[in-house]
Amino acid sequence: MFKKLIGQRAFSTSFSWFLKASIEGNGKVVSVNEGSKDPLKFPGIWLRDNCQCEVCYSENAQSRRIDYSDFSFKVKAENVEITDKVLNVNWSDNHKSAYHIDWLTDRSFTKEKQEQYLNEFYRPPYQTWGKSKFKDVVKYFEFDEVIRDDKVLKEWIETLSTYGIALIRNTPKDKTVARTLANRIGFIRQTTYGEEYVVQAKPNATNQAYLSAKLQWHIDLPYYEYAPGVNLLHFYEQTKTKGGSNIIVDGFNIAERIKNQHPEDYQVLCEVVVDWNDITVEQDIPYHNIWRAPVINLDADGNCTRINFSIPQRDSHFNVDVDKVIRWYEAFGKFVNMVKEETMLFKVNEGDILTFSNVRLLHGREAYDDSDANVRYVVGAYMDWDIIYSKWRVLKNQLANRH
Numbered sequence: 114m115f116k117k118l119i120g121q122r123a124f125s126t127s128f129s130w131f132l133k134a135s136i137e138g139n140g141k142v143v144s145v146n147e148g149s150k151d152p153l154k155f156p157g158i159w160l161r162d163n164c165q166c167e168v169c170y171s172e173n174a175q176s177r178r179i180d181y182s183d184f185s186f187k188v189k190a191e192n193v194e195i196t197d198k199v200l201n202v203n204w205s206d207n208h209k210s211a212y213h214i215d216w217l218t219d220r221s222f223t224k225e226k227q228e229q230y231l232n233e234f235y236r237p238p239y240q241t242w243g244k245s246k247f248k249d250v251v252k253y254f255e256f257d258e259v260i261r262d263d264k265v266l267k268e269w270i271e272t273l274s275t276y277g278i279a280l281i282r283n284t285p286k287d288k289t290v291a292r293t294l295a296n297r298i299g300f301i302r303q304t305t306y307g308e309e310y311v312v313q314a315k316p317n318a319t320n321q322a323y324l325s326a327k328l329q330w331h332i333d334l335p336y337y338e339y340a341p342g343v344n345l346l347h348f349y350e351q352t353k354t355k356g357g358s359n360i361i362v363d364g365f366n367i368a369e370r371i372k373n374q375h376p377e378d379y380q381v382l383c384e385v386v387v388d389w390n391d392i393t394v395e396q397d398i399p400y401h402n403i404w405r406a407p408v409i410n411l412d413a414d415g416n417c418t419r420i421n422f423s424i425p426q427r428d429s430h431f432n433v434d435v436d437k438v439i440r441w442y443e444a445f446g447k448f449v450n451m452v453k454e455e456t457m458l459f460k461v462n463e464g465d466i467l468t469f470s471n472v473r474l475l476h477g478r479e480a481y482d483d484s485d486a487n488v489r490y491v492v493g494a495y496m497d498w499d500i501i502y503s504k505w506r507v508l509k510n511q512l513a514n515r516h
């Protein structure tokens with residue numbers, strides 16, 4: 114017996130000979146021991162819920178199909194054993210389940226494994242940057258490489274997700290390149306302003322974006338519950354005069370700075386709900402949008418998910434307790450001061466596409482001189498992060514399988 118084990122160990126990379134399973138906590142936990150490693154603990158109810166048999170799980174749909182009208186929340190493991198790297202469990206509801214050890218390890222409840230999974234498959238973790246780091250952060254991608262090469266497409270998405278900004282250069286002289294780029298990932302996100310929108314000075318414009326005057330920091334459409342995630346701005350023509358530079362600030366960096374330097378103001382900006390609104394007429398259709406949310410929005414882990422910021426699109430209706438108003442302006446004032454300090458000015462070259470996270474980067478534009486001889490013509494299109502992250506995961510799997 115001893116010889117046989119040694120032999121298996123010598124000729125196989127598998128450690129299945131060393132696997133042991135046991136029941137703990139009165140049937141509520143199944144423990145899997147792999148050699149000398151810390152045992153992996155799996156809650157019994159989670160195992161039962163994730164049974165991989167044909168009745169409980171659809172391989173085709175890759176989703177659970179267990180009938181919850183019959184599901185027992187008091188189910189217990191009654192018997193466990195491991196054979197050929199498969200954990201077999203007999204349950205108190207008379208069901209039997211089998212789980213491959215690789216499947217279990219991949220879903221281990223250890224912090225390490227979970228962080229690895231989330232970083233690899235949820236989203237690339239974001240990195241904040243201040244004005245002084247802008248030069249290191251800004252990366253250029255070649256338009257035809259993004260279109261042609263999946264690896265480059267994936268790198269662009271990762272850069273956009275990590276830093277909130279990336280540039281694409283050497284585009285064809287064509288007003289449809291923003292659409293081509295969006296279609297490379299998925300599809301354009303339509304808004305009140307259509308699919309593609311043109312930013313140029315228009316006589317008698319109602320929206321600040323369509324004037325050649327300065328456009329101060331903002332995110333687009335903060336008055337949408339589902340604000341567009343990413344902005345693709347194709348500089349079809351760029352003004353040749355001194356003005357017209359883009360104004361860019363990493364809003365997540367401001368949130369981080371204010372959290373460190375003024376934690377109480379940070380709290381106020383995370384909690385006080387602001388009314389963002391837009392009343393407009395587009396293509397003869399009237400719109401009236403309102404979304405209520407704080408300036409800094411966090412996920413359940415405390416990471417920034419969205420910044421809301423717009424001076425024109427912040428409503429004079431401020432539906433909070435009156436004693437919170439002055440306090441909010443104090444905190445907002447500190448936020449604005451930091452935004453000023455971190456404001457980066459740079460002029461996008463004609464033909465480039467500036468791509469950035471609309472829910473992270475405050476952006477704007479310096480005034481410029483608009484005349485027949487000096488034109489600025491920008492074609493914009495939005496995309497949703499859901500579609501972008503989805504493409505990123507699909508690409509990751511496809512590229513991994515090719516090797």
Ligand SMILES: [Zn+2]
Nearest residue numbers: 164166168169
């Ligand atoms: Zn089952």
